[in-house]
Amino acid sequence: MGLAIIVQIFRIQFVEGDKWKKLAADKTIKFIPIEASRGNIYADDGNSPLATSVPVYDIRIDTRADGLSKETFDKGLDSLAYRLSALFKDKTKADYKRELKTAYAERDRYFLIKRGISYSELQTLKSFPIFRLGRNKGGIMIDQRNVRELSFQKLAARTIGTLRDVKPVGIEAAYNDQLKGTNGKRLMQRLSGNVWMPVRDKAEIEPKDGNDLISTLDINIQDVAEQSLEQHLRFHNADHGCAILMEVETGEIKAIANLSKTPSGNYDETYNFAIGEASEPGSTFKMASLLVALDDGLVEPDDTVAVGNGSYNYFGQWMKDSHPPKASRLSVAQAFETSSNVGISRIISQHYAKRPEAFLEKLHSFGLGKPLGLEISGEGKPRIKSTTDKDFNTRVSIPWISIGYESKLTPLQMLAFYNAIANNGRMVRPRLVKELRYHGKLVKEFGTEVIRDSIARPEAIQKIRTMLEGVVENGTASSLNKSPYKIAGKTGTAQISKPKYGYDVNHRSYQASFVGYFPADRPKYSCIVVVYAPSNDFYYGGAVAAPIFKEIADKVFSNHFELQHDEVVEDTIENSLPLALVGQQKDIRKILAKLKHPVESSNNDAAWVSASLKNEKIVLQERKVQKGTVPNVLGMGAKDALYLLENSGLRVKVSGKGVVTHQSINAGSRLMKGDVIMIELG
Numbered sequence: 001m002g003l004a005i006i007v008q009i010f011r012i013q014f015v016e017g018d019k020w021k022k023l024a025a026d027k028t029i030k031f032i033p034i035e036a037s038r039g040n041i042y043a044d045d046g047n048s049p050l051a052t053s054v055p056v057y058d059i060r061i062d063t064r065a066d067g068l069s070k071e072t073f074d075k076g077l078d079s080l081a082y083r084l085s086a087l088f089k090d091k092t093k094a095d096y097k098r099e100l101k102t103a104y105a106e107r108d109r110y111f112l113i114k115r116g117i118s119y120s121e122l123q124t125l126k127s128f129p130i131f132r133l134g135r136n137k138g139g140i141m142i143d144q145r146n147v148r149e150l151s152f153q154k155l156a157a158r159t160i161g162t163l164r165d166v167k168p169v170g171i172e173a174a175y176n177d178q179l180k181g182t183n184g185k186r187l188m189q190r191l192s193g194n195v196w197m198p199v200r201d202k203a204e205i206e207p208k209d210g211n212d213l214i215s216t217l218d219i220n221i222q223d224v225a226e227q228s229l230e231q232h233l234r235f236h237n238a239d240h241g242c243a244i245l246m247e248v249e250t251g252e253i254k255a256i257a258n259l260s261k262t263p264s265g266n267y268d269e270t271y272n273f274a275i276g277e278a279s280e281p282g283s284t285f286k287m288a289s290l291l292v293a294l295d296d297g298l299v300e301p302d303d304t305v306a307v308g309n310g311s312y313n314y315f316g317q318w319m320k321d322s323h324p325p326k327a328s329r330l331s332v333a334q335a336f337e338t339s340s341n342v343g344i345s346r347i348i349s350q351h352y353a354k355r356p357e358a359f360l361e362k363l364h365s366f367g368l369g370k371p372l373g374l375e376i377s378g379e380g381k382p383r384i385k386s387t388t389d390k391d392f393n394t395r396v397s398i399p400w401i402s403i404g405y406e407s408k409l410t411p412l413q414m415l416a417f418y419n420a421i422a423n424n425g426r427m428v429r430p431r432l433v434k435e436l437r438y439h440g441k442l443v444k445e446f447g448t449e450v451i452r453d454s455i456a457r458p459e460a461i462q463k464i465r466t467m468l469e470g471v472v473e474n475g476t477a478s479s480l481n482k483s484p485y486k487i488a489g490k491t492g493t494a495q496i497s498k499p500k501y502g503y504d505v506n507h508r509s510y511q512a513s514f515v516g517y518f519p520a521d522r523p524k525y526s527c528i529v530v531v532y533a534p535s536n537d538f539y540y541g542g543a544v545a546a547p548i549f550k551e552i553a554d555k556v557f558s559n560h561f562e563l564q565h566d567e568v569v570e571d572t573i574e575n576s577l578p579l580a581l582v583g584q585q586k587d588i589r590k591i592l593a594k595l596k597h598p599v600e601s602s603n604n605d606a607a608w609v610s611a612s613l614k615n616e617k618i619v620l621q622e623r624k625v626q627k628g629t630v631p632n633v634l635g636m637g638a639k640d641a642l643y644l645l646e647n648s649g650l651r652v653k654v655s656g657k658g659v660v661t662h663q664s665i666n667a668g669s670r671l672m673k674g675d676v677i678m679i680e681l682g
Contacts, residue, residue: 031204032188036181037146039210041160041171043219044254044434050215051160051172053146057122059113060141061130063104067137068130073104076129083128087121088114110141141198148172155222158272159256159432160215161376169272171215171432174376178436181210211443214435216252221245221555225255228551229529230267233259236534236544242274243529244415245552248517250448251419251428254525255552273530278380278408282494283339283541284515285404287464288417289348290336292362294460298351301333301463305350307342315395319345319403322493322540336467337475339491345399356398357387366455367427368409372416375433380410404494411513415528416451418489418515421468422523425454425461469520476542477514480550484638484657484681485557488523489516489549491541496533509533512544518553524563525556554654558642582610582635582659585620592618608644610635632667633660633679641679649673656681 041051063073081097091099103111117125122142125131131140150157161170168176184207186198225243233241240260246253256274259267271277293299306329310321321340335343352359363369369384384407385392391406400406412430420427429449436443455461468488472480476491492513515528529545529552538544557563585606592599598617601609606622613619625631631648633641641660645652648671655678664678 029187029189031185034184034186034205034207035146036183036207037209038148038181039179039212039438041179041213041215043215043217043222044252045218046214046435046437048219049151050156050217050219051148051150054149055119055144056116056147057119058115058143058145059117059122059125060143061100061103061111061113062109062135062139062141063111064107064109065136065139067133068139072133072137073130077101079129080131084113084125087124088117090114116147143198152219152223154269155219155226156217156256157269158258159217159275159376169378170376171213175213175433175436179210179213182208184208209439211436211438213433214437216247216254216432216434217256218254220559221552222255222257224555225257225552226259228548229257230259232544232548233261233267233531236531236539238531238535238544239533240271240273241529241531241548242277242411243527243548243552244274244412245525245527245556246415246419246430248419248422248523248526249428251416251430252434253430253432254556256432272378273532274411275374275376276378276380276410278382278410278413279496279511279532280405280407280494281409281414282404282492282511282513283341284414284418284490284492284513285407285409286336286339286344286402287421287468287490288363288366288368289344289359289402290332290467291366291421291456291460291464292359293347293351294463295362295456296351296358299332299347301331301467303332304329305332305335305343305347307335307340307346310340310342312342312346314345314349314399317396317400319399333467333470337470339471339476339493341403345402348402349399353398356392356394359398360384360386360401366417367420367452368407368413368417372413372429372451374412374430380413381408382410382413383408404492411528411530414515415526417455418517418528419526420452420455421461421464422488422517422526425456425458426450427452427455465520468516472516472520476540477516477546479542480546482655483518483550483553483557484655485518485553485563486520487516487518487550487553488520489514489546491546493540510539512539512541514541514545514549516549518557519563524560525553527552558638558652558654582623582633583608583637583640585609588620626668628671630663630665630667630669630671630677633663634667636660638679638681645677645679651676653678654681655679658682 038053040049040053042049077097077100081100082093084096085091085093130138132138134140150160159170161172162168163172163176172179185205187204188198225245229241229243243255243257244253245255258269258271258273260270262268307325308328310325312319319341321342325338325340330340330343332347348359363384369382371379371382385397385401397406416427416430429451431446431449433446435445465488468490469486471477471490472487477489480487494511496509496511511530511532512534513528513530517523517526527549529548531544534544585601585608588609588611589599599620600617601620603622608623608625609620610623611618611620623632625644631644633644637659638654642652651674653676658681660679661682662680665675
């Protein structure tokens with residue numbers, strides 16, 4: 001037995017020695033990845049961070065650091081414990097002192113002081129007794145890690161996304177490879193208790209930061225969309241809702257809001273309904289149905305259709321209009337403007353009931369039956385029936401499909417279709433990302449992607465655009481007709497089929513929507529608003545969704561000068577003196593200097609002034625803005641008035657064009673933040 005033991009010792013020591021030494025090293029020393037700093041996600045201005053990596057630090061002490069003597073430790077222990085207790089306020093001085101003494105006595109090489117402290121706390125902690133001596137003489141060990149934070153909390157939270165364990169979502173997941181960077185490596189040594197300590201302060205391989213991403217989102221418009229949506233969801237006690245604003249020509253999504261009611265009764269971003277929820281669109285689909293007939297040359301807006309008293313029986317199934325028609329016979333345009341179910345369904349049935357495949361194939365040619373192919377995951381699957389589908393009814397499916405039932409589309413898919421109408425038939429893919437940058441340098445630019453160069457004949461597109469304007473001027477969205485800019489769009493009200501009850505009248509629930517674009521004569525933006533299950537007294541798209549559309553559009557219009565003054569009209573004015581509006585002194589002076597016109601000012605430092613003519617000169621008088629009172633915006637342009645009032649905390653409603661001629665709350669009144677003020681321009 002003794003001889004066997006000696007042989008085994010010899011074999012382990014000399015024959016298998018290298019193997020066991022390597023295994024021992026692998027168990028006690030190894031390279032551990034150092035997480036790279038993840039790139040930031042910015043708003044479209046490239047300056048406002050939407051998601052950013054915030055560094056936090058875990059602080060430890062090596063009580064057996066080479067330069068940390070017992071004399072130094074004992075001398076600074078009391079003061080260190082006091083300072084730690086005062087900074088973190090989680091333990092008493094006595095607790096910290098006892099724990100540090102125990103760690104020193106047990107020769108702890110990697111004793112945890114505090115997890116997740118901020119950079120400012122770290123700088124303070126570095127000045128503490130013992131720790132101020134550094135890594136070798138003070139034993140301080142700093143482990144950095146990054147925590148992802150959304151700068152604007154719930155604003156577009158689902159679209160920006162997360163890298164959670166369950167299922168990564170949003171931009172964070174879609175562009176993870178570009179954002180995550182390349183990890184570094186650090187040599188670590190294993191201590192007792194399965195704790196790993198860095199062998200050196202510096203990394204052997206430094207990590208490379210990830211790329212920054214510039215999104216298409218405008219944080220100011222996003223804020224308005226979320227606030228407006230939440231306010232109206234609360235008012236209507238709705239289950240959930242969404243709103244999307246998109247730039248017509250480029251497909252850039254400027255705002256995307258998704259809110260649903262939580263068990264506590266509040267509203268939060270829990271799911272991306274705008275992208276993921278495919279449902280029956282209702283009356284907004286009527287535009288697609290009419291475009292089929294217009295593009296095929298089968299109807300004209302002036303043609304008429306019999307609607308009777310607003311009800312019609314399709315093989316035992318009654319279809320009814322929401323409101324009694326004004327006449328028993330309406331023009332095609334009138335049927336569309338008043339959203340007549342009977343009128344639209346009879347037009348389509350007349351021409352396509354005997355050849356349904358022609359109608360359905362045309363809808364598919366518009367791009368309505370296919371996903372948009374978004375860069376982020378989770379897009380809902382659209383559905384436009386085929387005559388070969390088992391649930392296609394040769395008698396009644398066509399009339400019901402024509403008014404927005406028996407089909408499924410997500411809000412973004414429907415918006416992309418309307419956006420194509422605004423874009424003269426050119427369908428572009430909606431997008432959320434503009435650029436990738438690395439430390440400020442452009443890495444990649446994402447351009448506009450065209451899905452279809454033209455979805456229909458230009459003549460058909462123009463006719464449907466005229467009818468969409470008619471909906472606002474004469475039809476179900478006439479509440480939007482008082483805007484200082486033209487809006488075109490379509491209301492939608494759809495009864496939601498419930499899993500247990502279907503369309504049972506005793507368990508009715510509705511979906512209200514409005515989708516359109518503005519300015520109608522030169523479309524710049526398209527927008528859709530969908531409110532699901534409004535449970536108060538009214539549920540029509542014109543009453544529930546259209547006001548949200550209007551508030552978003554008003555914000556965009558007020559912030560974009562080019563929409564208000566698209567063309568410069570030169571008039572011959574007898575008076576050679578320029579007309580200067582009330583506004584910011586620096587702007588007025590800049591204009592007058594350009595015109596080389598003499599100007600005097602009562603206060604050169606005044607921010608806001610009003611202009612008057614005196615002795616062939618323009619004199620600027622200070623217009624004081626007192627904190628806590630409603631500003632005087634009479635005579636100002638819309639842009640300056642909105643800037644001043646909204647910065648004061650007021651919510652502004654605008655009507656008319658020109659300069660402010662009336663404000664509903666008198667200047668100088670006590671300011672109550674959140675109050676609504678109406679201003680009229682003339």
